[in-house]
Amino acid sequence: MNKFDLIVVGGGHAGVEAAWIASQFDLDVAIVTLPDVGLASAPCNPSVGGVGKGQVVRELDALGGLMGRLADLAGIQYRTLNDSKGLAVQSTRVQIDKSRYSAFAEDIVSKTKNITVIRAKMLGASSLEGGFLVSTSQGDYGSKKLVMTVGTFLNGKLHQGMNQCSGGRVGVESSDSLLSLFSSIKKRPSRFKTGTPSRLLKGSIDTTKMVEQPSDPQTRNFHCMGEYSARNLPQVSCFLTHTNEKTLEIIRDNKEKSPMYNGQIQGVGARYCPSIEDKAYRYPDRNSHHVFVEPEGLDLDTVYPSGISSSLPAEIQEAFIHTIEGLESAVISIPGYAVEYDVVDTTELNLALEYKDIPGLYFAGQVNGTSGYEEAAGQGWVAGVNAALSCFNRAPVFLSRHDSYIGVMIEDLISNTRDEPYRLFTSRSENRLFIREDNAIIRMHPYRSYLLLQNGLDAFLERFVQKTQILSKICDEFIFPENSPDILEFFENQLSTMSRSLTLSELLKQAWLDPVRTLERVLIKFDIVFSKDVIRTVAIEKKYAGYITRFDEQFEKIKKMDGTHIDWEKISKSQNVSFECRSRIEKIKPSTFGQLKRIEGIRPATLAVVASQAL
Numbered sequence: 117m118n119k120f121d122l123i124v125v126g127g128g129h130a131g132v133e134a135a136w137i138a139s140q141f142d143l144d145v146a147i148v149t150l151p152d153v154g155l156a157s158a159p160c161n162p163s164v165g166g167v168g169k170g171q172v173v174r175e176l177d178a179l180g181g182l183m184g185r186l187a188d189l190a191g192i193q194y195r196t197l198n199d200s201k202g203l204a205v206q207s208t209r210v211q212i213d214k215s216r217y218s219a220f221a222e223d224i225v226s227k228t229k230n231i232t233v234i235r236a237k238m239l240g241a242s243s244l245e246g247g248f249l250v251s252t253s254q255g256d257y258g259s260k261k262l263v264m265t266v267g268t269f270l271n272g273k274l275h276q277g278m279n280q281c282s283g284g285r286v287g288v289e290s291s292d293s294l295l296s297l298f299s300s301i302k303k304r305p306s307r308f309k310t311g312t313p314s315r316l317l318k319g320s321i322d323t324t325k326m327v328e329q330p331s332d333p334q335t336r337n338f339h340c341m342g343e344y345s346a347r348n349l350p351q352v353s354c355f356l357t358h359t360n361e362k363t364l365e366i367i368r369d370n371k372e373k374s375p376m377y378n379g380q381i382q383g384v385g386a387r388y389c390p391s392i393e394d395k396a397y398r399y400p401d402r403n404s405h406h407v408f409v410e411p412e413g414l415d416l417d418t419v420y421p422s423g424i425s426s427s428l429p430a431e432i433q434e435a436f437i438h439t440i441e442g443l444e445s446a447v448i449s450i451p452g453y454a455v456e457y458d459v460v461d462t463t464e465l466n467l468a469l470e471y472k473d474i475p476g477l478y479f480a481g482q483v484n485g486t487s488g489y490e491e492a493a494g495q496g497w498v499a500g501v502n503a504a505l506s507c508f509n510r511a512p513v514f515l516s517r518h519d520s521y522i523g524v525m526i527e528d529l530i531s532n533t534r535d536e537p538y539r540l541f542t543s544r545s546e547n548r549l550f551i552r553e554d555n556a557i558i559r560m561h562p563y564r565s566y567l568l569l570q571n572g573l574d575a576f577l578e579r580f581v582q583k584t585q586i587l588s589k590i591c592d593e594f595i596f597p598e599n600s601p602d603i604l605e606f607f608e609n610q611l612s613t614m615s616r617s618l619t620l621s622e623l624l625k626q627a628w629l630d631p632v633r634t635l636e637r638v639l640i641k642f643d644i645v646f647s648k649d650v651i652r653t654v655a656i657e658k659k660y661a662g663y664i665t666r667f668d669e670q671f672e673k674i675k676k677m678d679g680t681h682i683d684w685e686k687i688s689k690s691q692n693v694s695f696e697c698r699s700r701i702e703k704i705k706p707s708t709f710g711q712l713k714r715i716e717g718i719r720p721a722t723l724a725v726v727a728s729q730a731l
């Protein structure tokens with residue numbers, strides 16, 4: 117029997133990241149994955165990034181993950197979202213050529229000597245002394261640690277109108293249920309649902325009736341060590357059109373044929389990723405919804421109409437699609453469908469994404485009740501790195517919610533039982549002005565250093581951090597004397613005199629100035645050379661420094677309490693804790709005040725009791 121240090125089951129976005137980071141520790145890693153599914157394949161929207169998600173991709177990239185590099189290799193349209201809002205909340209979104217994205221993942225993984233890809237179906241697993249025995253359709257394998265990243269496949273069931281069949285996604289078989297794969301897991305999984313729109317033949321749509329959205333040549337690529345904005349592939353456009361009254365009328369008239377609304381689907385879908393049926397029935401007064409027509413690849417003959425995900429019968433999907441401007445003659449290549457699947461109760465996991473009752477077993481990705489490639493990839497990194505560290509008996513690495521969106525997601529996941537799929541939004545973070553795309557390297561550098569991997573990326577990050585420190589110091593110490601003509605020039609004619617001296621840092625805070633452009637201009641004028649990335653990071657940091665310092669002061673007070681260890685058993689026995697809070701505490705078993713605080717339904721009175729005991 118072949119033995120590995122780590123077996124990752126599932127070669128999706130979570131599985132590839134888990135295997136990739138573990139392989140950097142020189143461990144023997146295997147990916148066991150279904151033969152008919154390519155590595156890091158995209159069964160839904162052909163894009164990476166977006167609001168909140170772009171930040172995750174950059175965090176992953178600085179942590180040594182793969183997603184940013186793959187997106188750059190396969191990127192065919194780049195955009196900066198929230199362009200008109202503040203610099204702190206802007207996010208990158210990249211349209212990918214989905215077959216090339218998966219092919220690049222296959223290529224990189226196949227060239228990594230210590231990752232073996234086993235194209236087989238996992239049939240079961242059991243824990244043995246010091247590890248696991250994994251049974252697959254190709255034989256049995258042993259491993260010290262096991263990471264499960266099986267996406268939407270556990271007990272997967274596909275729906276399209278009245279048609280139902282078993283499957284993890286269209287054309288691919290499902291996996292056995294969690295309880296039959298692991299006889300030692302007793303907890304019943306929840307059932308979630310997601311869906312996807314019809315794919316349309318490119319040649320059958322009329323983009324002249326739609327609003328073109330070309331690729332933005334200025335948007336920064338994802339990979340921090342790569343070119344700033346030179347693209348690997350030719351760029352293409354997306355197109356925007358809208359649904360109308362007729363579209364929604366057809367959907368409303370066929371409510372009884374919708375598996376989501378006639379009781380056929382029991383699983384819960386993501387509130388913030390609604391199907392067109394959800395939009396039609398939940399918002400009866402709204403008929404105009406965006407439809408983004410997105411290319412799936414340079415050589416693929418299909419487009420992805422984002423915004424009209426549906427599981428209505430194929431002929432009804434065709435009828436409503438034909439009412440949309442530009443899609444009047446659209447030919448459906450694959451009709452939309454929904455998939456129902458089992459998800460793990462993530463309150464059974466710890467911050468390393470390890471199953472509390474089965475040490476060495478980790479879960480990551482959609483199987484944890486999240487939705488989205490980036491969320492899956494972020495969890496894959498966390499599970500993979502911690503499985504690897506535990507092979508060396510090293511302490512796990514926990515990303516804090518204070519400085520990363522991945523940390524926000526992990527803490528949210530393990531603190532509460534999910535009653536619907538989890539998606540990342542910037543609003544889930546208390547610290548949005550600090551957790552930005554531009555400073556991902558600064559935020560992730562301490563975590564990456566902890567891994568002691570010391571490869572080219574680590575040297576790059578180290579240099580980057582040093583350069584930002586130098587430029588930051590220059591900004592603080594560079595003084596424009598009062599009424600200097602230089603400063604008036606940089607104030608862009610907003611002032612005729614400046615009656616006091618000003619540091620460069622103070623200049624960058626001025627409300628009407630674009631800090632990045634201003635810092636670039638000042639540095640050019642005084643012949644000081646720094647890379648575009650370093651300038652951007654420092655300029656935005658200076659712009660928001662005041663807000664961030666104020667937030668940090670408040671946060672430090674709360675953090676002191678957050679890290680305080682608590683005895684959940686003692687708390688649950690307290691007379692002053694309500695029945696509801698007690699049952700939630702007993703379920704989650706929080707070990708810190710911060711974790712207790714974030715359990716849904718915990719009342720301030722309970723927190724007050726605990727705080728008075730803890731201090």
Ligand SMILES: Cc1cc2nc3c(=O)[nH]c(=O)nc-3n(C[C@H](O)[C@H](O)[C@H](O)COP(=O)(O)OP(=O)(O)OC[C@H]3O[C@@H](n4cnc5c(N)ncnc54)[C@H](O)[C@@H]3O)c2cc1C
Nearest residue numbers: 126127128129130149150160238267269291481482488492
């Ligand atoms: C129909 C559909 C619609 C979706 N819609 C959206 C959406 O609107 N928005 C959004 O953000 N995300 C959507 N997604 C989700 C998106 O695909 C996932 O978030 C993402 O792919 C999850 O990554 P993952 O690595 O967790 O799982 P996946 O990418 O699904 O990968 C799972 C892997 O596990 C393998 N596997 C499963 N069972 C076994 C087994 N027993 N043995 C061996 N290998 C196994 C499979 O081969 C696959 O490689 C949708 C997915 C589907 C299928």
